[in-house]
Amino acid sequence: MQYRSPRERLLASSRGSGARHELFAFAALPFGSAGDCCSNGSAGRVIRREATMKSPLSVQRQMKYRLLPALTALPFAAVLLLPATASVATAATLEEELNDIQERLLSGFASHELSSNGRGEPGAKPTDYFPRGSDGCPTNLSSNIKVNQNCLNLSDPDLQGRGQAQNEPSIAADPNQPNHIIASYNDYRRGDGTCGVSYSLDKGRNWNDSSVPNNFTRGGAAYLNTPREYWQASGDTSVAWDSKGNAYLSCQVFKRGPVTTTDPDRASGFFVFRSTQNFGASFNFPGRPVFETGFQRSFLPLEDKQFMTVDNNGSACPSSQTTANPGSTCTPFQDRIYVTWTEFAPTGTAFIYESYSADYGEHFSPRHLVSANSPLCPNVYGISPANTCNENQFSQPFVGPDGVLYVIFNNYNNAETNNGGPDNRNQILVARSVDGGNSFSSLVKVADFYDLPDCATYQQGHDFGRACVPEKNATANSIFRATNYASGAVNPANPAQVVVAFGSYINQHSKESNGCMPTGTSPATGQNLFTGVKMPGACNNDILLSVSKDGGNTFTGTAGIAADPRVLTTSTTDSGQATTDQFWQWIAFNKNGKLAISYYDRQYGDDEATGYSDVSLSGTGDANGTKFAVLRVTSASMPFPTQFPEGGGSAGGTFWGDYAGLTAVDNAYPIWSDTRSPELFA
Secondary structure, X not given: OOOOOHXXXXXXXXXXXXXXXXXXXXXXXOOOOOOOOOOOHHHXXXXXXXXXXXXXXXXHHHOOEOOOEEOOOOOOOOOOXXXXXXXXXXXXXXXHHOOHHHHHHOOHHHHHHHOXXXXXXXXXXXXXXXXXXXXXXXXXXXXXXXXXOOOOOOOOHHXXXXXXXXXEEEEEEOOOOOOOEEEEEEEOOOOOOEEEEEEEOOOOOOOXXXXXXXXXXXEEHHHOOEEEEEOOEEEEEEEEEOOOOOEEEEEEEEOOOOXXXXXXXXXXXXXXXXXXXXXXXXXXXXXXXXXXXXXXXXOOOEEEEEEEEEOOOOOEOOOOOOOOOOOOOOEOXXXXXXXXXXXXXXXXXXXXXXXXXXXXXXXXXXXXXXXXXXXXXXXXXXXXXXXXXXXXXXXXXXXXXXXXXXEEEEEOOOHHHHOOOOOOOEEEEEEEEXXXXXXXXXXXXXXXXXXXXXXXXXXXOOOOOOEOOOOOOOXXXXXXXXXXXXXXXXXXXXXXXXXXXXEEOOXXXXXXXXXXXXXXXXXXXXXXXXXXXXXXXXXXXXXXXXXXXXXXXOOHHHOHHHHOOOOOOEOOOOHHHHHOOEEEEEEEEOOOOOEEEEEEEOOOOOHHHHOOEEEEEEEEOOOOOOOOEEEEOOOOOXXXXXXXXXXXOOOOEOXXXXXXXXXXXXXXEEEEEEOOOEOOOO
C-alpha cells in the first residue's frame, strides 16, 4: 500500500514531551582514534560502573521530572493550541488542508504547534507549593552542564511543558575561537514556543541566556501593507558561525489563524538573526527574512523544518574564482549562509528549497529547488509528473573545505512505497552545488533506511499518527514522537570524504534472523509496522553510516550488497547496543579530521525495558568510519519525558523534540534535552 503523506509522518515526529521540565545539558568530550576516544582507563571504568545502574523506578512513580538540556543540540517543543470555538468553527484545520503523505512528513514542532487537537487533559491545580529543593535555576548534574539558566515555572497539569520546556537543541563552536559556543532550542518559558539561545565564552563550562528579538518583523505589501507582522510562535532553530567571529540564529515563525485565535492570518516563514562580534549575547533587530509566505488565510503553503549552515572555511579562493573546485583547499564562497527547508504546498507536495546570503545575513537570494526530478523517485503519489521527488523532509545543508555545498534529506518517493508489500523502507538523497547554492546537481542516493514503528499499534493506541521508540515491556510510557533522519559532514582534512549518519530500525543487529521483520505500514496512520517491536533482543534502532570517498558521487550505502541496511556499517558497536535502541544522532568532524557521532542510547541499566534513555558518543580516527569507541556521556539515566501529556493512561509525554546536536572544532560537544531534575513543586 502507499504511505500516508510524508508530511504527516514528519509532522508527527516533532511534538512535545510531558510533565517533566525540559532543560538542556552539555558535555565537553575529547575524542580521537577509536583507541583514544574514551581518554583513559579511568573513564572506561566509570562507564562500566554506570552501565550497571538501575533506573529509579520508585522515583518514576512518585514524582514528575523536568528536562535538563545537556550540552547537545535540542529539538524545539511544540506549542499547545486552544480548542476551536463556535465563532470560528468553519475555519479549516491544518489536518484538513494536508493530504495523508504531507501529514506524515510534517515536523513535530509544526505538527504540535498548529494541530487543532488539544493533547492535554485538564487536571486539578497543584495544591502543594512547598519547594522540593533549590535546583530550579542553574545547576549541573555531575559532568553534565546545564545550558539554559532559567528557573522553572509552575504550569497547570494540563499544560505541562508550557512555560517550562526547552528541546530540539542546536550547537556550534566558533571555528577560530572554539572557547566561544552558542546553543539554540525551542523555548517554552513564555508559555508559547519561541527561539531560545544560550552562549558560553569558556568552552561550555558556564552559560548565559540571550533574548532573541523575534516578537515582530517588518510588514509591507505581503502583509496587507501593515508596518509590522507579529508572530505567535517560533522555534525549530539552528546556529552557526562565520569565519569572522559572527554567530547566526535561524528561526522558524508562524501564525495559527482562526481555529485558535481571532487573527485570520496563517503566515509562516524563516528569519536569520546575526550576533555581530558579540558571541551570541545579543542579535540584530529585526530578523532578516529568508523566505516568508506573507498574509494568508490557509495554512498552506506552510514553510517547515529549516536548517542553516555557514561556509566558515578559513581559506578563501581568489575573487576571480566563481565556482568551487572539488578537492581544493580554498572556498569561493567564504561566509556564505545557506538555509534549506520543506514547503508543504496546497497541491500535496513537500519539496526541499534553499536560499543563501552573501552579505552576512542582510539579504537572501530567491529560493532554489533542491529536490529535483530523478528516476530515484518513481512513486509520485498521483500528484506530479513521473519521477518527481515531491515528498521530502529533514533537509540539512553542510559545506566542505572546498566550498562545495551538500544538502541531504529524507525522501519518500522510492519504489517500495508503491508496491503494497511488506518492505517499508525509505531513502536518503543528496544534492550538491558548486556555484554557491544557485543550482544543484542531479540527486544521488546515499542509502536506504527503515523508520521507527507506529506508536499507536505498539503503545496501546497512544500518540496516534506518530512513530516512537517503544520500550521492551508491557508498559506504554515511551510515546514521544520520534523519526529517523540523516546528518552529514565533510572531513576537513579530506574534502573527498563525505560521511552521512542516520537511524534505521532494520540493521545488522535488528533483522529477520532475530525476530524483527518489516510488515508494511498501518492502514490507519501510514507509519511502519514490524514483528518483534516489543520483544527484548528483537527490533532495535541503530545509527548507520554511508560514506563517500569521491566527493558525494557515490556512497557505500548504495554499493552492491552493502546497499542493504542489514549489512551497512554501524557506529553503535558496543555489545550492549546490539539489542537496544539508539536514536536522534548528530555528526561532526573536528579540525583534524576525527569523527564524532552523538545519540540517545538505551544500552545502560534497564533503559530498554523502562523507556529511560542516556546519551553516548561514538568516536573514531579511522578514515573509513568502521572502528568506533563508545563513551557514555550522561552521568545517569534520564526518565522518559512527561511534558506535553496526552493523558489516557500513559505516564509519558508526546514531545521531546525531533533531534539533538553536536559540534566539534577541538573537542566534541554534544547537547541534548535532559529529564533528570525533579519539578520544584509536586
